[in-house]
Amino acid sequence: MKKAILYINQFFGQIGGEEMADHAPEIREGLVGPAMELQKQLGDEYQVTHTIICGDNFMGSRQEEAIKTILGFLEGKEFDIFFAGPAFRAGRYGSACGNICKAVKEKFNVPVITSMNEENPGVEMFKKDMYIFKGGASAASMRKDVAAMAKFAIKLMNGEELLSAEEEGYFGRGIRKQVYLNPPVNAADRVINMLLKKIRGEKFQSELPIPPSDLVPIAPAISPDELSKIKVAMVTSGGIVPVGNPDRIQSASATKWGKYDISELDDLVEGEYMTIHAGFDPAAANADPDVIVPLDALRAYEKEGKIGGVYKYFYATVGTGTTQAEAARMGREIAAELVADGVKAVILTST
């Protein structure tokens, strides 16, 4: 018997409408509201043991407290899977479902499934973190949306082969995998099909949709006067490390970074530093590592007084094959060190 718990809001929990949106979280044994439909759809091998009810406003404005309380309810309870919603187009409800599912997944490491309409802001916020099934616009789709969640849950728990997001019916989580087409269609045929459609102005679907770009706020300019007083740090993804690669940074798909003390050096030289990056011809960099980490040029500017100095460490990792997630993590860790030591300016060289 597999066990499941469902989270719903005050309205579907039959507490009340908007006026009860501040309802504090509670957990009830057994089935309330949509939990009954969920139990029906999951069938006899599953038991929805509890229903958690929480007001949308409570979760919205006292989020930390709400989550803490609910995680507390779940402590010591046996459950294999956690559901929330369906939230349809209700924005606060969708956000609540996303937040609670994320927290439950992190703490209890069980699959979490929810459902909301594509217009629900919760989709953009949480689709990367959990299975959000594509739901209808209103409670009129309750049965359909609950059925979709249940059907997938059963597949998931049975260890059956899972199809793509589009085929299963949930919002893509931004994870791309290679799939053998069944029936097989080779790439040359797919190119001709797409070509003919594009030429004729017919609709076609690219196999590689272009994601929207993701920019960060521009950091403020440093005044030349301030620059002449501060230390500039160097960071590189070009894999420049001391010969021997003491930190064993990987030559591709890197998950590690190193920091190297250059406070006594004016120049990076052959035989002391090298590149371990596998994605390009290493000859030039090994002969003169300054071509990637320009210590000699920065020291010249230090002597002239254009910069206050060169930060005592340079940071290095390898860019080829490295996932963006790992690169971002390494970037955050390096940033944290730099911030802690008051570094305000960085030159980052890539290869």
Place this chain on the structure above:
Amino acid sequence: MTKEIEKAGITIVQMANLIPVAKTVGSNRMVPTISIPYPLGDPSSPKEVQFKLRYHRVGVALDALTTDIKEQTVFKVKI
């Protein structure tokens, strides 16, 4: 990595050969380098020439740090 460092509030300039990549990934201040295997110094040129190029482009990078920008900007180099 550039974005994470900038998110933390540090002013950063990225020196890269593949400016289209740096742009797509979201860097704000960018300075082009001459190639992938030797971003700041062509091994087929004499050491002095290499250093001159490196010194110039690093200088452009430092000036980028002191330049106020409103959008992703690629800073021009002379050599």
Place this chain on the structure above:
Amino acid sequence: MRLEIGNFYVKDIVFGAKTEFKDGLLTINKEEALGVVFEDEHITEADLHIVKPGDMVRLVPVKEAIEARCRVGGGPVFPGVTGELMQAGDGKIHALKDSSILVVGRHWGGFQDGLIDMGGEGAKYTYFSQLKNLVLVADTDEDFEKREQQKKNHALRWAGMRLAEYVGKCVENLEPEETEVYELEPVTKRSAEVNALPSVVLVLQPQSQMEELGYNDLAYGWDCNRMLPTFMHPNEVLDGAMISGSFMPCSSKWSTYDFQNFPMIKRLYQEHGKTINFLGVIMSNLNVALEQKQRAALFVAQMAKSLGADSAIVAEEGYGNPDADFIACIVALEDAGVKTIGLTNECTGRDGASQPLVALDEKANAIVSCGNVSELIELPPMETVIGELESLARDGLSGGWSNDAILGPSVREDGSIIMENNAMFCGDMVVGWSTKTMKEF
């Protein structure tokens, strides 16, 4: 230009007294064949094996695959490489089908080398598990690159080509079972009916990133790094004008066999005169400096425009920085009013969540995606390994590693392996065979 390829279907390969082909049976005189290999004194040891579909054999490090052929009436199979320069793509050649010559290192692998499983669950990841293969396993005195991650693999690759010609010769004077005919009229001399069809140009981007000679793909023996985009006849590609190089992370690689059989070219020929007017091939490249990428895109777009191409297909032999060339060409073509389809593979990182191409542009709105270099593949041990299994973990193959904090080494003590698709030999079959696509999960 009219190319006739006379096909001989290999049903089985055996070693025997005389190298010959009869009723589907290819017999190889091992001693004589090895003699051809040892013509190059740089080869220090060599052996030949025969592997067939379903055999529980693992081959690694695989450096090259070549289709055995001969030029009817004499002449090199690879003009400018195995013999004198001559026009390729016009005349008669004989080819041994359902078969290839595979070149495997006895010990030393590198970033560009790969793996093939002939049977079991791993077989599906490469095309060569479907063929009956004559495998050359050899070692050389090229000590300068023995421990380098980037290898030219010169002696081994040229030995493979010599073998391909040696084996191909045995069908020179036989009657082929079937003949493929490839013919295109000169671009400006086509019939009104053909001219009325939407025209297509195929833009190929063979890998050419290394600045030192000896690693990159060759066009009639000329290093592709040292060329600007040029107009070629598709028959030239099918007839040995292009040689695979030794640099590309392996699943993205187009082996010489891939070039000789180029399914996308054959598919365009099928449509020519019916739904499209196949103008020809623009052979571009994948150089590493940004200015060179931009220059190539300029040339490609100008040529396509001047040829009057209504549409184009751009195929990229690579991932990573070559994505910038791929996107640059597509954007330049679209800006010139040429409707473009892209053909490539992706690198999403092990978690599947990284941006699939390193450069993107909204104008690249029609892409066929052949696979993911980052996909993790775990396979059981194989009874027989040809080459050296440890090379996958030790020698810096693009999809192998010596020790990963979470996954451990690529080669485990019991002979089972865990690797990235990246090291599957020509695994993403971007030349057109791929039945893989990419989907979001």
